[in-house]
Amino acid sequence: MTLSQYDYIFAIGTCFALLDAYNNGANDVANAWATSVSSRSITYRQAMIFGTVFEMLGAITVGARTADTIKNGIIPNEAFQGNAGVQMLAFTCALAAASSWVMWCTKHSAHVSSTYSLISAVAGVGVATVGASQVQWGWNEGKGLGAIFAGLGMAPAISACFGAIIFMLIKLVVHIRSNPVPWAIWTSPFFFLIAGTICTLSIVYKGSPSLGLSSKPSWYIASVTMGTGAGVALLAGLFFVPFVYARILKKDYTVKWYMFLMGPLLFTRTPPADAIEARVPDYAVVQHADEDDESTNSPDSITEIGEGKTTDSNEKRLVTAETNEASYKDLMQQGQDKFHARLRKKAGPLGWAMRTLHENPMGPGEMYELNNIRILLIRIPAMLTCGLLYGLHYDIHAAQSGISGTPEGERMARVYAHAKKYPNEVEHTYSFVQVLTACTASFAHGANDIGNSVGPWAVIYGAWSTGSAAEAKASVPIWQLAVLSATISLGLITYGYNIMKVMGNKITYHSPSRGCSMEMGAAITVLVFSQFSLPVSTSMCITGATVGVGLCNGSLKAVNFQRVGLLVMAWIMTIPIAGTLGGVLMGLFLNAPSFS
Template identity: 20%
Template sequence: MTKSALDKDLQRVSGLENATSDLARRLAAPGIALVFLLAAAVWASSTVLDGPGSYLVVIAAVIAGYMAINVGANDVANNMGPAVGSRALTMTGALIIAAIFEAAGALLAGGDVVNTVARDLLTGPQMDASQFVTVMMAALLASALWVNLATYLGAPVSTTHAVVGGVVGAGIAAGGFGIVAWPMIGTIAASWVISPVLGGVFAAVILAVIHRTITSRIDKISAARVWVPILVAAMTGIFAMYMATKGLSRIWKPGLPMTLLIGLVFTALGWIVTMPLVRQQSMYLENRKKHVATLFRFPLVVAAALLSFAHGANDVANAVGPFAAIVTTIQSGHSETAGITLPLWVLAIGAVGIALGLALFGPRLIRTVGEQITKLNEIRAYCVALSAAITVLAASALGLPVSSTHIAVGAVFGVGFLREFQSQRDMINVAVPVHARFVDPEMLNTTPEEALSSERKLARRRLVRRQHVLSIAAAWVVTVPLSAVLAALLYLVLGLLLP
């Protein structure tokens, strides 16, 4: 039976409506982002007094807002990806929690790292005010463009490294290679290896401890009642020290003895509070790994929220640090970096931009970190979150530069590779009889077809997607040099366009 002309017309209209709706959804996020950038420009123009160079502040405010959106879209995935991938949080819940805690961290404890960047990376002759403004503007725009491209490609990268590359590239364009402190660049390059390796090792060790003490036991519930409070207490103390040294560094900087005391006090409090809660929650659980893993759900959500607060406090300066340098330079008329501060209205642009970028463009990278590298549950995601805090604390104590992005992704790889190793080992132990495990393999009565089948089974047990390892590692390696080249080109272009 053929369709009537009316049915065909209705089908066309329905298809047109669906296409229009899809287009509207795709354009909604860029449209909202554009409205925010215009609002940032208006806000900056109403805040800065009229005078020479005030229009540069407005332009820089738009670039800083653009960078903040990209920080939220890319960097925040490292904190929320494991929680979403393990199903401890829905995507909507993760976006809400991350947006609130990122903005709170940026506004309440936003750090000022632009002085460190300017002093430690560019050590040559001091530039005049116009050169310094152009360098910072080019660095900010170059890093924003690269992070935007990385987000589009689905690669989590370090926004700190992008800003470093931008400052170095623009600085070379302005003053030559002698202006750069190359030993510092070498130290930063070393963090490409240090950060993911430390994150992966700590996460794998924590997962191995949980496997040995809880999930491999016959009576998992009884083991969980003993060890989960201990693990949560350790997490509480570590995060208390993490927040004291990193998340609240702008408000309060305690010394080592006070930091250790804070850790001990919160460890004891965490154990006292968690003991009765775990016992109550475990009363109705089945003696299975899947059910025991739910005991880690609430600690994981708390850890993700605290990581977001600390990230907002520290990394908001990646978005607005160079912008604050531009504002201070224009208002003072010279490029002295020692007196650069982050005014509240500048922090607000960064805080709102990060939260907005997370809400509009963050889900893609959250899924990449949480779902597409390896399969996560609450226990593995907990190991990733705890590893991130431990690695940052250990690196800070040793004076090693590390990237929170590299740490988190390295931790995901670490738990994935450990599970893969354990899975392949268990498969070999099951496949080979006990009495034959110490016999020469050539003596085993195995046909070529059986050997090939065994190899195929082992290949299918690869629990980490190799293509993501290569693509993410490549994005990490090119971040600094690519941002540097792009910033150098933008410096030359801005030098022609700006008086």
């Protein structure tokens, strides 16, 4: 192969690595944050900010370890016999197969694991390139396919156990009390302790290879980890507890968010005379609002869904629709038209873009007609603006709960009916804890799943820059981790809503106390697997934790097993499809006729 061919393969491989990272953010990371958004602990836009920060932190400080497994654990570097060109082509084909499959699934709101998509594609490419005998099918010191696919069954089960244990602890300590609100407030530092300890442990225990933390003695690791967790708990006791004590127990609605800096002084603050109830958000999953409520942002709703409305019960009725007068497809189209009409009324850039697209439809004839070319030049900037901002205005909750009168809406109503609803004051306390657990889960995802894209890209870059296949054994540069983690965040921001709308409350009833349990269970599992250099699907972990917490309601009917079954089927189908795509693509390139 000539140098120009090396450059060509490197350029294509880089494009597919970026596409794989983008799909990872739109699929796996969106699923990880769906729990927080579904619980109403955090808005979609806030999730984008926190997700970006902590994904990059996890990827840069810890992510290189699982990248090494992707690089060298499945196809031994020696199997390429020093042929850097074939090695570059192999990992490029693997990225192309995995990213194409995940992109198709994300487009159709079918949630799959990007981790197992890439691993399966690498295995398929390995069979086509060096033969099945060279692929590490066994355990291979925890880096072979046997160890990796063992996580397919182990990770969801372990996450379910961790999530259920944490939520049952919350139930025993808080929810079963006759007056649970004070218990929720005074015990909250303990859960901050857990979250802070786990997040610190993921950095300090063996840490990032570039930081040299793996050589630290055990006493150092234990002291720093527990010390940081205790410090977070202490800060929660000094600032968070007085803050929620004043807002919830004293019902002081004049306390602003920045007043947490007053710390213990809030204990002595005198509330207004008309402070008769705590003014906290309504954490009910399904809420009803008036027809002209501007907060509606979902194309999947017919009637509006918003926050802060009160009725006689915590749980609001599902959005209603007359299914006997229109088909399900017609109802969905009506909802989308109504949603787009609202967006066109907005004053910002998205409103401008939606109005531009609405007022400049493509004319008759082919796209290359002169009139259509002029229209297309007007539409392109608006299309790009919509692509960047559309998801930020999407109402995830409305899409998750479904439309009353349709089979899905009725199914979700039955699932929600078997979940006990806890006081909003209690859930409000755990909404703050869930912000920290969500950031921990995002950190864990960045630490583990960044290896999906950066491992093959590091191989391609190393072979291209040195001309030697041996470079694949080198460590992953920090700049590659940073670039791909930023691309993951871009996927979450611009297209993550497409997966979020079919996750979260589509499986079981969500609330902040449940959500933080799910996220902590998933984060613990991901970090444990990451420390042993085992790529594991964050999506599978959060799904397992969600099912585990859902079963804590005491009934199998509290979990939508139809959705869980579809998820499991998609996970299983990913392995042969991605593997076959990668193997066939590599086989075509290797056996293509040469006319030189």
